[in-house]
Amino acid sequence: MKLDEIDLDSYNRIQLPSLGKCIYCYDDENKRTEEHIIPYAIGENTVSILDARCDNCQIIINKYEQGFLSKQIGPFRGAIGAPSRTRKKKKRLQEHHTHMRFTFTEIDWTGKYIRDLGYRLIPFTQAPLVLPLWTSPPPTILGLPVRAGSEMGESWLYQEKDKLAALAKDVGTEKGAFIVKTQTGVVSREHTLRFLAKTAHAWAAAQFGLDAFDPFLTDIVLNKAHDMERYIGNAPPYMYENMPELGKLVEGEGHIFRIVGGRETIGDMSDCLFTLIQLYPMVNSPVHLIVVGKVKPGFDMDARMLERHGVEALA
Template identity: 25%
Template sequence: MILPKASCDDCSAVTGKTEQTILKQSFGAIRNTLGLPTRNPKARTRELPVVKSYFQPGAAEPHKSTETALPSDQYPLHFIGLLMDQPGMISGHPNWQPLPWEFYSATNIDDFRRVNPDQGVALRIGAVNPYVFAQFLAKIGHSYAVATYGLDAFEPLLLDLIFSKTDGRFRPWIGGEKIVPPQEKDGLHHISASRVARGGSEFLLVKMRFFRLFPSPIYYALAGRLRTSTTR
């Protein structure tokens, strides 16, 4: 699904920066290893960075860290993201009330042991910024809602989050399911939209799931409040 001329140059620069942060820092390794499409194929590398942290028995902090690289075909496949329950505006929490989130990762432990057999060494293979990750979900959710229902069908709720105007808050509009479904063999990603009634209004909720070859979480983005004239 493509939205031609979907944003001006200024907006594209902002959203593009968010997208590139997630695609490189959080999803970069898996995209490279799986050979997924990219606008810059020449930038795809045969080696991927990894930081090795060395721990003494019982220590909470490493006594030494070194950066190295692994061939991309040997790199441990993994998913990294957030684990959340439903957006606060859906679950009924006030916008000002802090809502929890957790870091989430899924991988094949045998892949890690194959490249890192030493139990005293930890591998750091990815990073995720929670607010930027939420902005990434918001951009996808808003874009899909516009493409599916039309720009005038709803009052958007995600624009301030997309443009970093929410003082670090994202849980009122971004969430998911705490129970992670099992991995699936068919289809890499999923996205869909549905109507949800809350407090006398009807909202447009976009559902997303990435890299279903892992037991990856389901995410929700509350795209907007449907206008009363919307019949679709």
């Protein structure tokens, strides 16, 4: 098993050779472009595959990928100095890309809306950190115990509560409001899970090759399927707490992206090809488990891993 821990502030660019076809629809005739396994908006040009994504797939993927990267976690990315193509191209929108927008409402003690209190633009360097993600039970395909009614998951939010409370208090004093609610970001379950599926599939294709597994995620990546909870969820802690390769997965500081994967028997599924992804472990974010596919019968995963990475697959 190979753990990729990528310090996004200090890295060496890796460009992998083309696999001869689009890694999502498997078409080998249409024009293809370079695919960033870790999206540019998170890791700039960290790891990519040449000629790996066709134009048709790019159109489909961009809709939800940009929804996740720009709208959902864009303010957090800006606050920590993550790369942005837009920031380079649209200097006239500098305020939008150097400030976070916080909106405020007055509510009563039951949470009922009273009135709108407007918004404030806070420079990234001064704004409270806010990271909205999605957390879910383990993928249902694994047959692991799941609490009834929780299959679809729920929003997960990291926020610097003291700074947000001080900001709300300041607005309340200015506007004469007693209880002030701060809007800290909207979470899209669909955008988050499709983004994770796309990233996990691309990483597995780069690590093991498209010939190594029967894929489960391509219809989700291409917006043809909606049963995302079947293949995407959170990792049970026992999966990484007792494994040397994964023990550091929930530790660390700084601008880091972590991804690990291999072959394993998990729950009811044998020869499962999986990945674990953690975005921004600096805030102890969820460890996502994505079931990428099933290793093809007779495929020698150990030989492939030794050939490409000098390590053995986890049997």
